[in-house]
Amino acid sequence: MTDRSFKIYDTALIVSAAGSKPDRVGGVAMTWKAPDYETFNRLLLVLEGKGFTVTRDPKIEQHYPSLGRHHRVGSRPTPSGDLWFHAExxxxxxxxxxxxxxxxxxxxxxxxDFDRRAKMPYLLGLAYEAAMRSACAHLIDRGFADVTQAVSPVADPLGYFNQRWDSEWDRAASRHRFKRGEDGWPIASELNSNQVSDTNPLPAQGSVWYFRDRGGRLARGRVYGGIGGVWTVVYGPRPNDFTHKARFELFQYDPAAEPRRVVPAKRGIDRLTRELRAAVETENFERAIILRDSLRKAA
Known part of the structure; x- marks a missing residue:
């Protein structure tokens, strides 16, 4: 792995570029290395080119003036408000x-804040994305490797799969773990096929299958992966709209044979028991009789 790389985490651009010369304070050489000021300053120039005004951090200057050379703040006006950054x-x-x-x-x-990107108004978000793209393109042009980890399979299911299954040695050798087909996904023989039959086929990568959520409600999504019999299911456009399901939890929906919701038996019994207890405590005996009969049927 290269020691000159970068990654994006939420709205933070984290650059690995170790300095090579001893740091100096007041003309005296320190025992630690100085930052790579060339990379730092070039990055700030890129952001200035995107409309940011860059200055020293006034809070750092006030409380920790000796650290002022390591900190910068920038701002850019947009129709939705100012976009800011802090650089160190x-x-x-x-x-x-x-x-x-x-x-x-x-x-x-x-x-x-947590989830800073999600909180940005629309136009501010566009300005952020433009600035981040320019900064990343600059680093790539200078030979930095993008090691950002995909946190969701929604936008790129195959990239998400590769990142979690390919090792550092696989990436260094420009190869993938598992034998792959023309579509880039593992071939059928690499997947767990213990529960596959003519009536229960192996899902095709990206095919639509149904499953039930924790509340027993019917849901559907496109399935990917399948290593060890576990499939990633993407069911919506948002970054968190995915889950992982075992093969036996996936099925093809038949409206005539499958209800839209199946309440787990224990959960239903627990709910009826709670409601029966509440009805007795409030002396709602007519309701309690109905719940008692329902509970007997459920049991």
Whole structure:
């Protein structure tokens, strides 16, 4: 693996670029390495080219002036408000965090929110994406490797699969784990086929299958993977609209034979028991009789 790489986590661009020269404070050489200022400053110039005004961090200058040379802040106006970033140079690389102050939850400001990208208004989000694309393109042109981990299979199921199954040695050798077909997915012989038969076939990659959620409701999605009999099911367009299901949990829906919802027996009994107890405590005996009969049938 290269030591000059970068990754994106939410709205943070984290760059690995270790410095090679000893840091100096007041003309005295320190025992630690100085940051790679060339990479840091070039990245800031790219962001200035995208319309950001870059200055030193006033909070750092006020409270920790000796660290001021390592910190920068930038802002760019958009129709939805200002897009901000905080940049920091470190001996092992640098980090740029984008944020906004229009839609926030944390009392200390948008920089400290979780899910910063999801909170951005539409136009602010577009400005962020344009800035991030330019910064990443610049790093790639300089020979940095993009090691960002896919957190969702929704946009790229095959890339998500490869990232989780290919080892560092596989990537270094430009190969994939498992024998692959022309579509890039593992061939059928690599998948667990213990529960496959003529009436229960092996799902094709990207085919639509049905399953039931935790509440017994009918759901459907496109299935991918299948290693060890476990399939990734993508059921919507949002990053978190996916789940993992075993082969026996997938089926083809027949409206004549399958109800839209199946309440697990134990869950139904537990609910009836709670409602019966509540009816007795409130002396609603007519309701209690109905619940008692329903509970007997369920048991």
């Amino acid at each position: 140079a470190r001996p092992i690389g640098c980090k740029v965090e984008f944020y906004q102050e229009v839609v926030t939850v944390n009392c200390n400001g948008g920089r400290y």
